[in-house]
Amino acid sequence: MTEHRDQQLRQLISLLQDGEFHSGQKLANELSVSRAYIWKLMQQLEELGLEFESVTRKGYRLLKPLQLIDAKSLSKSMTQRGLSDWKCEILLLTDSTNEQLKGEGFRHKKLLAAEHQSAGRGRRGRQWVSPLASNLYWSVGWQTQMPVQQLGGLSLVVGLAIINALGNLGVKGVQLKWPNDIRYQGKKLGGILIELSGDVAGALQVIIGVGLNMQMGATAAQQIDQQWMNLNEVGPEISRQQLLTEATIELSRALELFEQQGFEAFRDAWQEVDECYGQKVTILQQNQELKGIGAGVDSTGALLLQTGKGIVPIYAGEVSLRFRH
Numbered sequence: 001m002t003e004h005r006d007q008q009l010r011q012l013i014s015l016l017q018d019g020e021f022h023s024g025q026k027l028a029n030e031l032s033v034s035r036a037y038i039w040k041l042m043q044q045l046e047e048l049g050l051e052f053e054s055v056t057r058k059g060y061r062l063l064k065p066l067q068l069i070d071a072k073s074l075s076k077s078m079t080q081r082g083l084s085d086w087k088c089e090i091l092l093l094t095d096s097t098n099e100q101l102k103g104e105g106f107r108h109k110k111l112l113a114a115e116h117q118s119a120g121r122g123r124r125g126r127q128w129v130s131p132l133a134s135n136l137y138w139s140v141g142w143q144t145q146m147p148v149q150q151l152g153g154l155s156l157v158v159g160l161a162i163i164n165a166l167g168n169l170g171v172k173g174v175q176l177k178w179p180n181d182i183r184y185q186g187k188k189l190g191g192i193l194i195e196l197s198g199d200v201a202g203a204l205q206v207i208i209g210v211g212l213n214m215q216m217g218a219t220a221a222q223q224i225d226q227q228w229m230n231l232n233e234v235g236p237e238i239s240r241q242q243l244l245t246e247a248t249i250e251l252s253r254a255l256e257l258f259e260q261q262g263f264e265a266f267r268d269a270w271q272e273v274d275e276c277y278g279q280k281v282t283i284l285q286q287n288q289e290l291k292g293i294g295a296g297v298d299s300t301g302a303l304l305l306q307t308g309k310g311i312v313p314i315y316a317g318e319v320s321l322r323f324r325h
């Protein structure tokens, strides 16, 4: 998609963002294009996951009002909150924000968010459903001298930073499912995907990707094959921009502390929000199932599983939970 078309789509969304009807002719005048061209742009927005209705003689109306993330005001609020050395970039469309930050695109302390991802990635090669302007999709670049063996607890640390950010904005009761799911009452609100590159002996480039469901419509969500929910159902209402700012501030603090003190500094906080604790947990590792009861995490962030043979540390695997009542 060309930059010009990108700009036109952005402008069109901004005109429609109040959720009121806007006639095709008025939109065409604003963009200096034909009504037929507006229709074409609207089709593209629909393909990207934007939900709207079109009514004869009234025009187009978004099903939900929305606000695009604004890079300038995001940078401004981050500077005001002490993160002046961070660089923010907001794309309208991309394949995957993690992918964009790789290689040439990498920069330490860079926040890259997108309104839509055509190839959003989840863990284990899964797709991350990323409809336009509904949720939050972002990645952070962080360069570290920490040895790779000490990074096991990193996704837990990132999850805790998101929980803190949500708490600062009044959203309580969110939990974490080891190692990287952000959940509320057993349903997935979001997830974390960490990718590493660089020289194992030298500095590592860490790409931290986070996806959070905010106000995803039912059509896009049809592709999701697990229990999920939107943050706007948890309340109170928060804007994507507010959450992105708060999350970056918390993440920056958490990463610095993690570099200085390792996961040990986060272990108590993890216990407060550990969804697996005391629950029946099944770990799937290379087609083998290991069952036990969640018993917290160790000082490196490994999941502790109480089994018939004692406590076993788990470093990787797919976790499923059955709640004990």
Ligand code: BTN
Residues within 6 Å of the ligand: 095, 096, 097, 098, 099, 117, 119, 120, 121, 122, 123, 124, 126, 128, 136, 137, 138, 139, 180, 181, 190, 191, 192, 193, 209, 210, 211, 212
């Ligand atoms: C998971 O729970 O499976 C992890 C999901 C991570 C999704 C985010 S969205 C922003 C970033 N870019 C991607 O392609 N993936 C992550």
